[in-house]
Amino acid sequence: MTSEGMRDPKHYQLGKTQFDPDLIKEVEARGGKNAQMCYQCGTCTAGCPMTQRSGLRVRTVMRKANLGMREVLDDPDLWLCTTCYTCSDRCPRRIIATDAIIALRNIATQEHKVPMSMIKIMGSIAKTGHGVPNSEGNMKKRVLLGLPENPPTTHTYPEYIKDINKILEVTGLLKIKEEMEAESQ
Amino acid sequence: MKEYNFFLGCIAPNRYPGIEASAVKTSRKFDIDLQDFKGASCCPAPGAFGSMDVDAWIALGARNICLSEKEGKDIALICNGCYKSLFEANHRLKANPELKEKINSILANIDTEFQGSIEVRHLIDILYNDVGTEKVKESVEQPLTGLNVAIHYGCHLLKPKFDRTFGSSERPRFFDELVEALGATSVDYKEKMMCCGAGGGVRSYKVDLALDMCNEKLYNMVQANADVVVNVCPFCHLQLDRGQVEIKEKFGDVYDLPVLHYNQLLGIAQGMNPEELGLDAHEISVEPLLAKIL
Ligand code: SF4
Ligand code: SF4
Numbered sequence: 001m002t003s004e005g006m007r008d009p010k011h012y013q014l015g016k017t018q019f020d021p022d023l024i025k026e027v028e029a030r031g032g033k034n035a036q037m038c039y040q041c042g043t044c045t046a047g048c049p050m051t052q053r054s055g056l057r058v059r060t061v062m063r064k065a066n067l068g069m070r071e072v073l074d075d076p077d078l079w080l081c082t083t084c085y086t087c088s089d090r091c092p093r094r095i096i097a098t099d100a101i102i103a104l105r106n107i108a109t110q111e112h113k114v115p116m117s118m119i120k121i122m123g124s125i126a127k128t129g130h131g132v133p134n135s136e137g138n139m140k141k142r143v144l145l146g147l148p149e150n151p152p153t154t155h156t157y158p159e160y161i162k163d164i165n166k167i168l169e170v171t172g173l174l175k176i177k178e179e180m181e182a183e184s185q
Numbered sequence: 186m187k188e189y190n191f192f193l194g195c196i197a198p199n200r201y202p203g204i205e206a207s208a209v210k211t212s213r214k215f216d217i218d219l220q221d222f223k224g225a226s227c228c229p230a231p232g233a234f235g236s237m238d239v240d241a242w243i244a245l246g247a248r249n250i251c252l253s254e255k256e257g258k259d260i261a262l263i264c265n266g267c268y269k270s271l272f273e274a275n276h277r278l279k280a281n282p283e284l285k286e287k288i289n290s291i292l293a294n295i296d297t298e299f300q301g302s303i304e305v306r307h308l309i310d311i312l313y314n315d316v317g318t319e320k321v322k323e324s325v326e327q328p329l330t331g332l333n334v335a336i337h338y339g340c341h342l343l344k345p346k347f348d349r350t351f352g353s354s355e356r357p358r359f360f361d362e363l364v365e366a367l368g369a370t371s372v373d374y375k376e377k378m379m380c381c382g383a384g385g386g387v388r389s390y391k392v393d394l395a396l397d398m399c400n401e402k403l404y405n406m407v408q409a410n411a412d413v414v415v416n417v418c419p420f421c422h423l424q425l426d427r428g429q430v431e432i433k434e435k436f437g438d439v440y441d442l443p444v445l446h447y448n449q450l451l452g453i454a455q456g457m458n459p460e461e462l463g464l465d466a467h468e469i470s471v472e473p474l475l476a477k478i479l
Contacts, residue, residue: 031239049380053397080394082387083232084380085344089354096345105236114237117389121233125245129226131233132195138202141466145206151198152221160224163248163295170294171241 020068026107027065032100037093038062044087044097056080058087058097065104073108079115112180119177126168126177129154129161187315189261189306190253191219192271195227196419197263203463204419207448208263208308210462211455214324215316219261219308225249228270231341232385235270243284244291246274250305251297259304261311263448265418266384269341271305273348307342309417309447310350313359318366326456328368329478334450335411335442336360336371337402337425339418340380354378363447364415367454374409376402383424396435399428403440413443413474415450422446427468443471453478 013019027035044058045051051058055077064072072078081101088096108114121131130153139149150156154164168174197204209219228246235242250271253260262268278285279301289298312321343354351357355378361371382388382398403425406414416422426444433439444467445453452462453475464471 049382049398050394054394079236079385079390080387081385082340082380082382082395082398083235083385084340085354086340086378086380088345094347096347098345102235102239106238109237115386115390118233118237118386121230121386121389122237125227125229125234130195130199131227131230132199134199138199141463142198142202145202145461145463147198147202147206151193151205152223152225153193153198154224154226155198157224160226163297164226164245166295167241167244167248167291170291171238171244173238173241176237 017069017071020070023068023070024066027100027103030103030106032096032103034093034095035062035065035100038066038095039093041092043090043092047086047090049084049086050080050082054080058101061101061104062095062097065100072104073111073113078104078108109176112176112183114176114180116180116184119180122168122173122177126165126174127161129158129164186216186218188218188220188258190222190256190258192222192225192228192249192260192262192267194262194264194267194419195230196423200423201419201446201463201466203449203466204263204422204446207446207452207457207462210457211448211451212308214455215312215320217261217311217316220258222253222260224252228267231266231269232387233389236386240287240291242270243274243277244288246270247278247288247292247299248295248297250275250303251292251299254300254302257303259306261306261308263308263417263446264420265307265339265341266420268305268307272307275301275303275305276348307417309342309360309363313363318362321363321451322366325367325454327454327478329450329454330368332369332474332478333372333410333412334364334369335374335406335409335414336364336377337381337414337416337421338378339416339421340384342417360417360447364450367450369450372409372411374411375405381421381424383420388424392431393435395424396428396432399424400432400436400438403429403432403442404438407440407442411442412477413445413450415445415447417447419446430468441469441473443467443469443474445471
């Protein structure tokens with residue numbers, strides 16, 4: 001570690017790796033409560049159903065977040081957590097590691113690092129109110145069951161969709177969606 | 186007659202309407218009226234939406250809750266994903282005045298204010314805690330004797346346990362008791378509490394990995410001689426049912442294990458016919474199961 005890097009209170013550096021001490025504070029502020037309490041026991045990784053079939057390692061994510069290694073935000077494996085909360089219910093430090101992962105994903109979203117598959121779901125909700133909208137084949141199934149073609153949701157009352165878009169707008173998500181759609185073209 | 190606003194979510198009404206229909210029909214037998222919930226939307230999907238912005242996720246969930254607050258009705262729902270979104274939004278907003286203020290400042294843009302005046306209940310919670318297994322048992326006309334059921338609780342019903350009311354997330358019993366009340370046997374299987382693999386946006390992000398997890402669950406269920414998987418979440422249901430078709434295509438593994446939502450199993454036990462429960466619309470045929478019990 002260079003002495004120069006050490007003196008910079010905000011960012012310090014080891015080789016090419018940047019460390020940002022504010023990252024873990026942001027994770028905690030965004031819902032990853034007590035993430036700084038992690039003592040690296042690895043219980044989370046051991047019980048995670050993704051460990052054996054992917055590169056996701058919860059303990060490593062927690063370590064990187066605590067060290068302020070912002071590169072964790074670029075890790076595609078960050079998006080492999082199914083949010084099953086097994087790690088969280090088993091953590092001896094009562095850290096909700098899942099919520100720390102979700103907080104990291106929120107930060108990554110702000111930096112336009114969210115997968116387009118998620119942006120698509122947002123687009124569907126913005127347009128129809130539903131993440132998974134009705135289909136013609138399904139309408140027939142509904143009628144056979146004695147149900148109306150469309151459920152009494154925003155599908156029947158589209159006038160409610162504008163409120164959904166307003167929330168997406170004031171929380172800044174609509175802007176992120178539009179910018180990312182423009183970037184991906 | 187206890188009235189609820191019936192929050193449908195997306196997958197039940199828009200992919201498996203039999204789950205919606207069976208919930209309404211079976212609940213009537215217990216004097217529970219699941220009513221049309223006008224203007225409700227996606228909960229919104231906790232994995233995808235929560236991952237993008239937790240505040241927006243809570244605000245959109247609160248929009249749904251506030252619609253029901255205006256009608257003065259508690260919400261009942263049949264999906265673990267919807268449960269995570271709406272139960273947690275309701276609970277967190279009631280418990281945390283700072284968060285409530287923050288979310289209400291978002292909701293002010295649509296002339297809405299969260300009050301904290303209603304409850305959000307999963308129907309399985311209502312069946313177990315309000316109706317009770319004895320009354321469920323009394324409603325049975327066609328006991329499911331000899332049927333081996335692999336129960337899939339689903340993650341967001343029980344976890345994180347500090348934010349739930351069901352107790353143990355490692356060895357819960359209430360769902361097993363509700364299945365046993367119908368005369369069926371709940372079989373134990375390896376990694377029973379494991380996730381189906383669909384959540385967190387993973388099914389839409391990396392479907393192969395989501396299915397690999399599901400494949401392991403299905404294998405373990407079949408090893409335990411299960412005749413059927415029973416769930417309380419349309420998204421787990423989709424993953425387990427349609428997932429079998431995809432697993433066959435991608436990995437060549439074939440299980441042909443029928444998948445039912447608890448309300449559909451309850452409907453069969455209450456003597457309803459398979460068509461009115463929408464069983465014919467499932468990807469994996471339920472015929473072997475019906476042949477065994479009817
Ligand atoms: S189980 Fe908890 S304390 Fe242990 S490594 Fe994981 S997050 Fe850290
Ligand atoms: S919540 Fe995510 S990280 Fe934790 S055990 Fe489940 S899949 Fe793994």
